[in-house]
Amino acid sequence: MDTFSVLKILLVLSFPPASLAVAVLLALVLALLGWRRLAQAVVALGIAHTLVLSFQPVGDALIRSLEDKAREAERQAPACCYVAIVVLGGGISPAHPPEQPLPDLNENGDRMWQAARLYHRGLAPRIIVTGGSFLAQHGGPPTTEAEAMRTFLLDLGVPAEAIVDEPEALNTVENIRNVRAMVGDGLVALVTSAYHMPRALRIAAQARLAVGAFPTDYQATPSVRLPWDNWMPSVDGLGSSIMAIKELIALNFDFRPSSLIP
Numbered sequence: 001m002d003t004f005s006v007l008k009i010l011l012v013l014s015f016p017p018a019s020l021a022v023a024v025l026l027a028l029v030l031a032l033l034g035w036r037r038l039a040q041a042v043v044a045l046g047i048a049h050t051l052v053l054s055f056q057p058v059g060d061a062l063i064r065s066l067e068d069k070a071r072e073a074e075r076q077a078p079a080c081c082y083v084a085i086v087v088l089g090g091g092i093s094p095a096h097p098p099e100q101p102l103p104d105l106n107e108n109g110d111r112m113w114q115a116a117r118l119y120h121r122g123l124a125p126r127i128i129v130t131g132g133s134f135l136a137q138h139g140g141p142p143t144t145e146a147e148a149m150r151t152f153l154l155d156l157g158v159p160a161e162a163i164v165d166e167p168e169a170l171n172t173v174e175n176i177r178n179v180r181a182m183v184g185d186g187l188v189a190l191v192t193s194a195y196h197m198p199r200a201l202r203i204a205a206q207a208r209l210a211v212g213a214f215p216t217d218y219q220a221t222p223s224v225r226l227p228w229d230n231w232m233p234s235v236d237g238l239g240s241s242i243m244a245i246k247e248l249i250a251l252n253f254d255f256r257p258s259s260l261i262p
Contacts, residue, residue: 011249015242016050023049054233059240060220063195066247070197070215077212082124083186084164086211087115087149088175088200089131090193094143103148107217108193112149114216115191116156123189127158128182130166130175172200180209193217195244199251219243 012018023046030039052058091108095101115127131145144167153163166182169175179188187210192200194215204211219240222230229236 011246015245016053016238020046020050022046050238051233053241053245054235054238056222056225056230056232056234056237056240059237059244060222060230062244062248063240064220066196066198066244066251067194067215067218067220070194070213073197073201073213074215077189077214078187080123081187082189082212083126083183085115085118085124085127085189085191085214086175086179087111087127087129088172088190088192088196089129089145089149089169090196091217092145092148092152094133094145094148096143103151105152109152110217111191111193112152113156114214116153116158118189118191118214119158119162126162126164127153128164128166128179128188129153130169130179132168132170132174172196172203176200176203176207176209180207183209185210187212189214191216193219195219195247199247199254202251 013022023042027039027042027046030036030042088111091106091111093100093104093106095103115129118124119127129146129149131149133144144165146165146167150160150163150165154160164182166175166178169178190197190200190204190211191214194217197213197215201211201213
């Protein structure tokens with residue numbers, strides 16, 4: 001197992017519901033060793049951790065700190081002269097026949113819709129879809145995110161000759177690095193979810209990829225929910241909080257992009 005996989009597993013174990021399970025198991029061990037008060041404290045912390053992150057206003061506050069930066073970057077994006085629209089992977093899963101005969105959109109699927117809209121608006125003459133497959137590199141079906149995105153963009157009316165695949169990247173660093181190799185010094189319109197845009201822009205700057213920001217998929221939207229949904233613990237609230245914390249950790253503590261600078 002490589003380092004990337006280990007870090008992914010450790011990150012998953014740090015957040016609910018996995019973190020609550022870890023807290024319970026640790027408490028059982030502590031109780032067996034006779035440290036009952038410490039065991040109780042560990043369980044209480046695990047429950048509190050899960051409950052706090054489950055409130056939607058917590059998730060909204062965390063995500064908004066990222067989305068506000070994306071909005072500002074979009075206001076500063078050049079109005080023209082893009083050589084390509086670049087869609088970062090993460091919005092769709094490749095087809096895995098027979099269980100999943102077609103690609104499957106997820107909550108970040110707005111990325112492809114945004115790219116198609118920008119293309120039909122005439123912003124750039126081509127769309128680069130970038131995303132490989134972690135499963136394909138570990139014995140899974142030999143399909144990629146780029147291939148899945150191509151299928152969806154075709155259904156959105158983008159002509160096949162205007163879509164360029166980059167099927168090797170497994171993360172944002174590789175997305176940006178591979179696109180930089182494809183376009184050189186050309187200006188690209190970068191499309192990704194708003195909460196992900198600040199980190200993508202930082203990596204692009206370090207890779208010296210010229211970009212304009214075109215974020216989509218805004219998550220901090222309390223006004224479109226029923227009032228009580230904003231003040232009750234929920235799976236959606238938990239998901240928002242975890243997504244934002246992971247992105248904030250990567251934005252502030254992931255130093256891999258420094259290797260992209262020539």
